[in-house]
Amino acid sequence: MSSLTATHAPKGLEGIIATTSSICYIDGEQGVLAYRGIDIHDLADHSTFEETCYLLWNARLPSRDEVRDLGRQLGQERKMDKAVLDMLRLAPKNALPMDVLRIAVSALRFFDADEKNNDHAANVRKAIRLTSQIAMTVAYFDRLRKNKPLVDPDPSLSHSANFLLMLNGERPSPTAERALDIALILHADHELNASTFAARVTAATLSDMHAAITSGIGALKGPLHGGANEAVFRILESIHQAGADPVGYVRGLLAQKKKIPGFGHRVYHTEDPRATHLRQMSRDLGHSKGEPDWFEMSHSIEQFMKSEKKLNANVDFYSASTYHTLGIDVDLFTPIFAVSRISGWAAHVIEQLDDNRLIRPRAEYVGPAYPVKYVPIERR
């Protein structure tokens, strides 16, 4: 670096404030998460995913008419161009759903009514469309790979109920619908997490919403991010299959210097407020379905990790047992994270474009000192 004004950031940009934002408030010391200033506990207790989307995209809670309108628009956008559906059919049946989602969102741009528009209003419309289409893609691909007939969307249902209908081929119980709805609310946004940051970096070149969301999906897949909920369940499954003692099993992993997914968070130094809700959901769903084991196992591991490692469970830990108890396949856990997080990604892309500047940091060069002589090939 020749510039005299360059500032060295900690690795991974930890603790660097990369932008201002009015979407998500986090207090990592107090364990507070709020969307547009409203506490996540209030939203989880009283809101719906549709209302939360409205809040994220419009910076205020909707009136009854406004939320009904948004629900109607989401219902109307439950359609998919045949070419995109044909692309899903071309994906191998053993493809990871997260990879399929990346293709679908990339392709949906061709068929978007606002293909050529990148203004605020057009991007809100794209947010609505993508919210509907991402959920449909996950459901469609899951049925395609299982050789099950595709299920038509029902525009009269809530987003959560329609997703479960298209996935499972039957209307969900009110309990399952509400459980998924709360999970979607809890996962909707989380400030500058890695996928949202990837989406903002992409959008800031004045590329487009679909490109930005595709970047977000690619980043969310990683096991250090959204992929962690799948990794948690793989451990629970191994314990279950081996009939092992959960604490003994985790102790064994730690002895092998393995990281236990679902614990610790760069931002929270106390309990992740989303974990509070998901723990409760995991417990309630387990009991109501007569399958309390997944929760019990998770709870033992959580208590051990807290006392032994001083690490708190994060959002991923109890989403694993919750989703499993809802009957969802493990490789759909991260896609369902995307089904929710599209709302936050879109809000961040819109915010980025409202006051844009290219996101282009520097690297400190630590390679061979310039100038390294170019040696002609005959003398190498």
Place this chain on the structure above:
Amino acid sequence: MSSLTATHAPKGLEGIIATTSSICYIDGEQGVLAYRGIDIHDLADHSTFEETCYLLWNARLPSRDEVRDLGRQLGQERKMDKAVLDMLRLAPKNALPMDVLRIAVSALRFFDADEKNNDHAANVRKAIRLTSQIAMTVAYFDRLRKNKPLVDPDPSLSHSANFLLMLNGERPSPTAERALDIALILHADHELNASTFAARVTAATLSDMHAAITSGIGALKGPLHGGANEAVFRILESIHQAGADPVGYVRGLLAQKKKIPGFGHRVYHTEDPRATHLRQMSRDLGHSKGEPDWFEMSHSIEQFMKSEKKLNANVDFYSASTYHTLGIDVDLFTPIFAVSRISGWAAHVIEQLDDNRLIRPRAEYVGPAYPVKYVPIERR
């Protein structure tokens, strides 16, 4: 923000050193660009794109055998799974090639021999494959949209010659092959530019190479980044069609407060060393083809912008007239940037994963003060 240790970065992370890197050295004051310490002028004068790829991926120049091996591997990887080709056929003929590229790279992961591997050696193999496949995708889609028969790759040709063969259906002249090769060398890497940064943010979640490169492609498309070379040509074309005076036309745009693409750079405060080469290429190609107008027009605009606005031409400015004189369609300019930049993106992803940490900055919350009361819907 509650954390006491947070550091406010300038907007767009300008001047923030986000990572160390041994790939690309830039001295923005002196106008120096070097890959692995070797000056870009030496590489443009003496190297080939294959050799530059080897240098970027292996941190040293190859022996004669090593570069021959890499050429052979690139040749062998000139193949594409039928399903990916079928996806290209499903894209509308008027789709933007940059969007098609995003789909193709997303999908190529399914058919990658190293699908499940994310280690250093596997990622070098993926870099080789993607370098071949991205070039093929651009050529295939261009022929598909023009209803021309697809051209089989020729594994015996250089990367540049094969690309031009597959694009145009005939072997290029040595001049055209060398011109493209130099353009690919010049565009191969540029430190933490926005697309490379998007790729590193994606890779750092331990997602995969294909996801990271897809993020890079999405970001490169933006007119504040790779998309600028297309924007430059649109202006040259308008001037040409109107028979206008180039300086008068640009003066008119400035009077309307429009930005002139292809000028200024966040990092260089003197001439972009890539522009030096591209200016020469634009002049030489124009003269040898008997079409000096595109260069002359560009040169007048450059001189005006330098004297009037104190802005230097950047890499995008002369690549527009160069590519046009090579007979390349304007909406392939940015895809050709990607055909080159895949080499740098891959080098950065590999470097990121060799010493990884999740890239997760913070945002400063500037929305309504927490806690905003949740007002029940019946009272709104």
